[in-house]
Amino acid sequence: MATETEYPSIDLRNLLGRPLNDIEEKYAPEIIYYKGVMQKPLPCARVSIIGTRQPSKEGILAAEEVSKILIENQVVIVSGLAKGIDTVAHETAIKNGGKTIAVIGTPLNKTYPKENTKLQEELMKNHLVISQYPIDHKTTPKDFVLRNRTMALISDASVIVEAGESSGSLYQGWETLRLGRPLFICKSVVHNPKLKWPKEMIEYGAIELDDPADILEILPSNVKMPELFQ
Amino acid sequence: MNISKVEFGSLLTYTPRGDSEKAKGAKTAMINLKNDNVLSSGILTSEYIVQAMAREINTFPFADYFNSNAVLVPAPKSSLLKPDTLWVPQRITTALIRNGLGKSSEACLERVTAVARSSGQTVGANRPKALKHYESMRVKELLFKPKEIVLVDDVITRGATILGGVNRLSEAFPDAKIRAFTMMRTISNAEEFSDVEDPCIGTITMYGEDTSRVP
Numbered sequence: 303m304a305t306e307t308e309y310p311s312i313d314l315r316n317l318l319g320r321p322l323n324d325i326e327e328k329y330a331p332e333i334i335y336y337k338g339v340m341q342k343p344l345p346c347a348r349v350s351i352i353g354t355r356q357p358s359k360e361g362i363l364a365a366e367e368v369s370k371i372l373i374e375n376q377v378v379i380v381s382g383l384a385k386g387i388d389t390v391a392h393e394t395a396i397k398n399g400g401k402t403i404a405v406i407g408t409p410l411n412k413t414y415p416k417e418n419t420k421l422q423e424e425l426m427k428n429h430l431v432i433s434q435y436p437i438d439h440k441t442t443p444k445d446f447v448l449r450n451r452t453m454a455l456i457s458d459a460s461v462i463v464e465a466g467e468s469s470g471s472l473y474q475g476w477e478t479l480r481l482g483r484p485l486f487i488c489k490s491v492v493h494n495p496k497l498k499w500p501k502e503m504i505e506y507g508a509i510e511l512d513d514p515a516d517i518l519e520i521l522p523s524n525v526k527m528p529e530l531f532q
Numbered sequence: 533m534n535i536s537k538v539e540f541g542s543l544l545t546y547t548p549r550g551d552s553e554k555a556k557g558a559k560t561a562m563i564n565l566k567n568d569n570v571l572s573s574g575i576l577t578s579e580y581i582v583q584a585m586a587r588e589i590n591t592f593p594f595a596d597y598f599n600s601n602a603v604l605v606p607a608p609k610s611s612l613l614k615p616d617t618l619w620v621p622q623r624i625t626t627a628l629i630r631n632g633l634g635k636s637s638e639a640c641l642e643r644v645t646a647v648a649r650s651s652g653q654t655v656g657a658n659r660p661k662a663l664k665h666y667e668s669m670r671v672k673e674l675l676f677k678p679k680e681i682v683l684v685d686d687v688i689t690r691g692a693t694i695l696g697g698v699n700r701l702s703e704a705f706p707d708a709k710i711r712a713f714t715m716m717r718t719i720s721n722a723e724e725f726s727d728v729e730d731p732c733i734g735t736i737t738m739y740g741e742d743t744s745r746v747p
Contacts, residue, residue: 322570479611479614480616482617504646506611519549526560531588
């Protein structure tokens with residue numbers, strides 16, 4: 303049986319290493335359960351790579367390319383352990399010696415989808431898996447929506463690689479925009495005439511991603527802000 | 533658009549691509565401001581910078597911008613805005629008024645159509661032009677006609693948003709003296725960046741379709 307010792311908890315503010323502003327507090331969980339070896343407060347910068355569970359070949363290649371460039375620049379890859387783009391993002395980080403965080407919608411002692419059990423074990427052993435749900439929590443579909451908001455909150459920026467009109471990634475996209483954080487949408491998705499959501503998100507501040515290296519320009523470093531006019 | 537030149541004050545600078553510790557610290561300041569992060573001291577970044585500014589205001593060349601007649605107008609985001617969304621210029625104007633700088637904060641300039649952005653535009657030449665900003669904004673009526681207006685933005689790059697906004701405001705309030713203030717300005721060339729603290733007065737000028745910012 304899973305125990306508190308096996309899955310310790312941390313205040314979200316301590317996980318991020320700073321208090322939250324009023325906009326961030328709105329949907330922020332108080333407590334985060336975690337398993338893994340990553341330092342706390344979390345290293346920066348952190349970028350979410352998210353998207354559909356049924357990616358095209360191009361989507362898979364784009365997720366790999368964006369993840370690789372970020373990893374080469376010591377950016378931590380955040381994703382949701384789902385099938386498809388999420389799995390590609392985590393696996394690309396592992397293969398290329400990067401760091402990755404899975405923000406899951408189930409308690410830590412459960413895995414969804416089941417086929418990612420080994421991936422979750424690997425992330426718990428060598429990276430980090432976090433959940434806002436205690437081990438006795440009964441999972442409902444809404445939990446994944448709330449998880450997506452949490453994923454937006456712990457990420458300095460988010461990238462939607464490929465997603466349909468009903469993708470859960472869109473919840474994260476809207477929350478990223480609400481927080482005022484950069485939301486990138488891959489160019490091929492923006493210009494896909496079958497999709498309405500990219501145009502709508504662009505109207506509300508999402509950025510069309512031309513070159514993955516452009517993401518680096520808006521990411522924070524570990525260097526602190528200087529004191530001003532002292 | 534009738535106005536082709538605007539004076540602006542600015543407090544801080546940052547560069548998007550600098551590798552020095554100073555440049556990275558300034559970029560952190562920019563990101564903290566853009567997210568209005570709470571600093572380890574428990575204060576919002578907008579409030580922290582405004583408090584620092586208020587302490588030294590009389591030493592800055594733009595001190596007179598924030599006189600008791602000055603109505604502070606937050607610059608709209610380039611996108612449309614849903615309720616409960618972070619809007620940093622509005623948080624800056626609120627902090628300025630709270631700290632005794634200016635008469636009131638009036639969110640009377642709004643974006644009615646979005647101006648799309650793409651990555652690589654942080655310093656790129658293909659940024660939206662002032663005319664596009666002008667065409668995408670409108671002014672909401674105020675009960676009293678302001679004598680002086682300061683259009684306040686968080687970060688300035690080329691000044692196209694400011695120039696478009698000032699033209700809209702000047703149409704609605706033709707008798708008002710209008711200037712602009714930006715908390716930070718972007719130094720595109722990292723070699724030209726010297727320090728995060730660099731208070732100045734400058735100008736934004738139209739050249740054909742483009743805008744040029746000095747300094």
